[in-house]
């Protein structure tokens with residue numbers, strides 16, 4: 739298996755505690771990888787490590803991810819955007835076209851792609867609005883468009899479906915699938931059914947460690963998921979697709 743990212747002996751400490759410990763992880767090329775796991779499992783920390791923000795143990799296609807060259811090949815959507823900038827939606831998404839590390843320089847996106855993405859993500863009517871005045875879901879869509887305009891071969895998306903309604907969640911996932919030849923995607927997702935049906939490769943995390951990695955069929959087993967999430971999770975297979983049902987569980991029995 740050819741690797742997109744190789745992670746070797748990456749450890750991240752914060753306030754005297756280890757929040758990420760990954761002896762070895764290989765993420766395959768040209769696949770959609772989803773990182774799943776409960777709150778605080780270390781998913782965002784792992785994504786930041788892939789971005790080269792936590793030391794030297796990560797390689798992208800065999801070269802250190804810390805180099806500017808490699809970092810310029812990665813587009814990133816974090817959990818929080820910079821919405822206090824005095825920019826319209828069009829100006830905000832065009833930041834994606836700036837050379838890496840010089841976001842303050844004036845940039846122009848190719849008009850066709852910009853207009854296409856504004857249409858796909860229903861932002862055209864809001865194009866001249868201030869980014870700070872948009873709703874949470876609209877801002878998130880603008881963040882995604884900004885990342886897509888970078889034309890980077892690797893997209894790292896931290897909970898890209900945050901704030902998105904169901905239609906826009908599916909539109910985003912379908913866009914990523916339709917354009918899979920243009921980029922590899924590594925994304926953090928909380929929706930297990932969405933992860934199973936849109937990712938080819940799953941990384942399951944808990945307490946700063948990789949619990950399992952592999953295909954959704956192999957990794958997303960009821961017992962393992964229930965143990966990691968500490969909640970009864972039932973896996974259902976229908977027409978070759980996986981669905982996950984959170985079984986009813988009173989808060990009292992979950993806490994007990």
Ligand SMILES: Nc1ncnc2c1ncn2[C@@H]1O[C@H](COP(=O)(O)OP(=O)(O)OP(=O)(O)O)[C@@H](O)[C@H]1O
Nearest residue numbers: 752753757775776777778779780781782783784926
């Ligand atoms: N700068 C920091 N200082 C101290 N603790 C931190 C710091 N950054 C992260 N942590 C802790 O590390 C753990 C992992 O955080 P991380 O954001 O990677 O989790 P996550 O899996 O992405 O969670 P969520 O699903 O809630 O977004 C958490 O317990 C968090 O409180």
